[in-house]
Amino acid sequence: MxxxxxxxxxxxxxxxxxxxxxxxxxxxxxxxxxxxxxxxxxxxxxxxxxxxxxxxxxxxxxxxxxxxESEFRTEPSCPIYNQCGGCQLQHLTYEGQLNYKQKQVQDALARIGGLEHVHVHPVIGMEPPWRYRNKAQVPVGEEEAGLIAGFYQKSSHRIINMEACLIQEESNDQVVNIVKRIANDLGISAYDEQEHRGVLRHIIAKYGKQTKEIMVVLITKTKDLPHKKQLIERITKEIPNVKSIVHNVNPKRTNVIFGDETSTIWGEPYIYDYIGDIKFAISARSFYQVNPVQTKVLYDKALEYAALTGKETVIDAYCGIGTISLFLAKQAHKVYGVEIVGEAIADAKRNARLNHIENAEFAVGQAEKVIPWWHKQGIQAAVIVVDPPRKGCDEVLLKTIIAMNPERIVYVSCNPATLARDLRILEDGGFETKEVQPVDMFPHTTHVECVALMSRVEK
The missing domain is CATH 2.40.50.140 (Nucleic acid-binding proteins)
Structure with a gap:
């Protein structure tokens, strides 16, 4: 040959x-x-x-x-778009982005899941598709002129200094620039990952879209935060609405952002925000959706697919801090949420109390172990909601869902490829995919979220 x-x-x-x-x-x-x-x-x-x-x-x-040129080509609005690795699609008009994402979902379902028959709705976009991220998480570096902060250049660990990011809330841009300037004035050095020396590794800004509250998180290599008193005084003076300043220590030679030691050095350990009418406490380490406007759109669709009447028991696998669980609890008889991260479950319980929701119960553990245990205890869910990480659902969990045989499955996904794989397994187990609704949670990036509705096939 x-x-x-x-x-x-x-x-x-x-x-x-x-x-x-x-x-x-x-x-x-x-x-x-x-x-x-x-x-x-x-x-x-x-x-x-x-x-x-x-x-x-x-x-x-x-x-x-x-x-x-394509009719969908446009001039990127960001001056550092070709250097920064944060966005991938600014050269594509927003209409073109939504078409691309719908096709991405359709192609994955057909190629990976053999689900050509499933109707994929047009992507629900955001208007305007800018300034949506409520969390800035930027590495800090150093040049001759002083400290820099920004996103990494594509396929590298070289920091592109950034004064403004068009997909960030403007308040977060201001926080990063102010903290960078204050740290520079005080002579606080940046962490050098090659030499594993220096102090300031990352600046994180969190912003409550509805409350306008701000949290500043400083991540350092050293346990000691140099000029701590002056740093706090200037941050609280120069940043309006700051409610919390948190110090995290990460002494390890690693790309992981957070270290194990976290302390609130000024103000409260939480800021608050709302998705719809549900209030959430947001800590430095807790996961909270970065686009709360589109999260509401996503969760409203998940609720619509769940079709709750107030009589149902619902299981929410991979429940995180209880965001979807608490939405479901407003319309369900009882909701059980499970999540492997203990801190997230502590937040979920706190958020339930914060909203006076008493029909939601949360457990720490692997969904594929906890849910079968619940099943043995006689808990029978009419609706099971899954919102897994990018790797999708554990195979044992999918087998458990099939064995529990709920009336409906609502699958919230951030990865069309693993969504297609898992829907195929569930279809082979006796369920039918009715429809898929993509939602654009992250305009100008390639990411797309989906909500899929599955129903039990009656034999």
Whole structure:
């Protein structure tokens, strides 16, 4: 059998036409059947491309010049878009982004799950699709002129200094810039991950969309926070609405942001915010949806699919701090939530008390172990809601759901690929996928959230 030759070589400059986009937003071109991935290419466009790297089945290229443009191409609004790795789709109009995300979901369901028959609704977008993130989490570095803070350059750990991020709440931009300036004035050094020395690793700003409350989190390599008193005095003086200043210590040589030691050094350990009419306490470590406006849209759809009458028992797997559970509890007879992270369950219980919700019960543990135990105790759920991490549901949990045979399953997903895989397993176990509703929680990025409704097939 003749050895297959690659039709392009490194450093070749070629003409291509883009046919598709990958899950990470790169353009896909074919050269005599050979696949080339090129960032910033859009379907239907023709371009001159330089080949950067070749492998046996595919290669990578760099966009040099467009010879014909897509109707959905637009000029990115962010001046550092081509350097920063935070957004991937600003060169695509918002209408184009929503079309791309719907296709991404449809393709995953068909290719991975064999679910071509499932109706995927148009993506519910956000208007305006800017300034939505309520949490800024930026690494700190140092240049000759002083401290810098921003997101990492694509595929690197080089910090791109950033004065403003167009997908961040403006208050968070202000917090990061003010803290950076104060730390610089006080001579607090930035952490150097190559040398594993220095002090300030990350600045985190959290913002309550409804309450306007602000939390500042300072993550340092050292247990000692230099100039702590002056730092607190200036932050509280210069940042309006700051309610909490938290210090976290991470002495390890790691890419993980938080260390094990967290203390509130000024104000309260929580700020508060609302999704709909439900109030949430947000700590430095607790997970809280970064786009509360679209979270409300997502949860309203999950509630609609759950179709609760007030008589049902509901199980919420991967419940986190109880966000979906508390929405469900308003319309259900009883809700059971399970989550492996103990701090999240403590937050869920606190949030239930905060909202005077007494029909929600929370347990710490692996969903695939806790839910079967509940089942043995005689708990029978009419509706099971799952909202797993990107890796999707554990196989044991899926088997447990099939064994419990609820009337409906509401699957909230942040990854179309694992959603498709899990829906296939549940379909093979006696359920039918009725419809899928994508929601754009993260405009200008490639991420898309979905809510899928499944019903038991009556035998």
């Amino acid at each position: 003749a050895k297959q030759t690659i039709p392009v070589q490194k450093n070749d400059i070629i003409e291509v036409e883009f046919q598709d986009m990958t899950h990470d937003g790169s353009g896909v071109a074919k050269v005599n059947g050979y696949t080339l991935f090129v960032p910033y290419g859009l379907p239907g466009e023709k371009a001159k491309v330089k080949v950067l790297k070749t492998k046996k089945a595919y290669g990578y290229g760099k966009l040099l010049q467009l010879t014909s």
